[in-house]
Amino acid sequence: MIESLDPTARRRYALIAPSRDEAGTMRRTLDSLLAQTAPPAHLVFVDDGSTDDTQGILAEYTPRMPYLRIVRRSDRGVRKVGPGVVEAFNAGLAGIDLSTVEFLCKLDMDVALPPRYFETLMDRMDADRAIATCSGKPFFPDPRTGALISEHIADQFSVGMTKFYRVSAWRLIGGFPTSIGWDGIDCHLCRMHGLKAVSFPDPDLAFVHLRPMGSSHLSLWHGRMRHGLGAWVMGTPPLFMLAATVYRMNKRPRVLGAVAMLCGYLKAWAGGVKRFDAPGYLAFVRAYQLRALVVGRGRSAEHMRLRQRRPAPPFGHPTIERADHAGG
Template sequence: VIVDDGSTDETGRIADNFARGVRWLQVVHRVDRGFREAGGGVIEAFDDGFAHIAMLEWDFIVKLDGDLSFGPRYFETLLDLFENEPSLGIGGGDVYSVKGGAVELERQPRFHVRGATKMYRRACWEAVGGLLRAPGWDTLDEVKAHMAGFSTRSFPQLRVMQHKPTGSADGTWRNAVKNGRANWIAGYHPLFVTAKCTRRIFRRPYFLGALGVLTGFVQGYLSQTPQVEDRELIRYLRRQQINKLMLRPTIWR
């Protein structure tokens, strides 16, 4: 299922032309909402697509962004990894993008699977209960998976090229602020956010990214932006974060 989320370019027409004569391919067109909605918008689009296959028999479901490329055996290899690890609930490849003319790995914790490319085992999907329409959804689904006894992982042997780097639509500062706001909404522990910002001081763009994350988090607190309603989820996430700060075993390993 290809979801055209109100594109104002030729995306919809290209998808329709490609789908002609392909029985297993369906294009879903959504009306342009006229604004960007961090987190919630992409899940609305996904849910619209999922509604067209929800009643079918399936063992795995994949969420993919439209700006990715990968090798011809990507899904075959990923399915083999799921088969060899019955506890694996969410998996995907490492995401790369071109920055400054060089191909760079978009670093993340090993338990994290980028929102652009996620494969879910059905039992895990049902335990997670679908995706939250909120910033940080692509971490919260993994936390819920671990709460249910599943593992989540990105695999370095699977390379995915993202042709539009994460956050490029917003710019460095706005993307950092958005990230901090997402951390607030997801219920991150303030000490963990402080440590995260301290670490980011020494990463490019120096200081700017750290200040943006802290700004977004504090703005969320001061405005009392609603957080996710699952308090058990927040408590579990915060315990994991404190354990990481204390160098104890966590989902971060």
């Protein structure tokens, strides 16, 4: 299912870290990278126009990280999520020879990872060659008690803050889509190619997300509105969105967060926001999500994946070459 690999690239991985004004959290992320039992072959830090002390912190860590390279982008004046993150990722990727690594990861600078995080992900992907992308589960600290709270990520999606990929699979789907909701769309694209996307509910892979998922640099309301917009763009049908909104009421703030998500979705629908589309994509997502309402996400994802499964083209096939070019 996955093409042959240059033996010298085996179990080597590259991290691409787009970041803007994350001086408050990036030390904890960098410290957790230094503690990894399997260090990266490359860490490309993309400074996407930071105006805080990002560069000063990087100067502190550079002597301790021989694999670190810094790419600086000009300040566009605003924080641009979604497409902006993918654009910054692609800017960092431009200097990486993907033939030298087996795995590729988009990493956020607001996470604290356990020491065996990347080693364990590679072990899991070695054990199941159908896995295209995977991650652990994120938890965020309760601001009142400090207790870690689950972000309730479905097992059928790898999370955007540590989006770990088999390079051959990333090429096959054409790289990350430059779109709001890119970190859900890519998982659907994997299933469309008969591959798996997964986040493991394993305590050894649990990590701390220092800024709760669904929040934003503006407000929690803004972040949840954006989540609803992303659901619309990635093709979520209304019935599934309603069920997802009810489910999200088990996550604080229960009512406010759920209402914000639904408002973001309805606003995008009413405003005629363009949805991501590729041949067969929207029909695939609709079938998967409506089936999930009946049999559950896990069984639906596996059914849809197996229905789509076909042999992947061999290394050097024109499909892969085109995808690699499109991805950066």
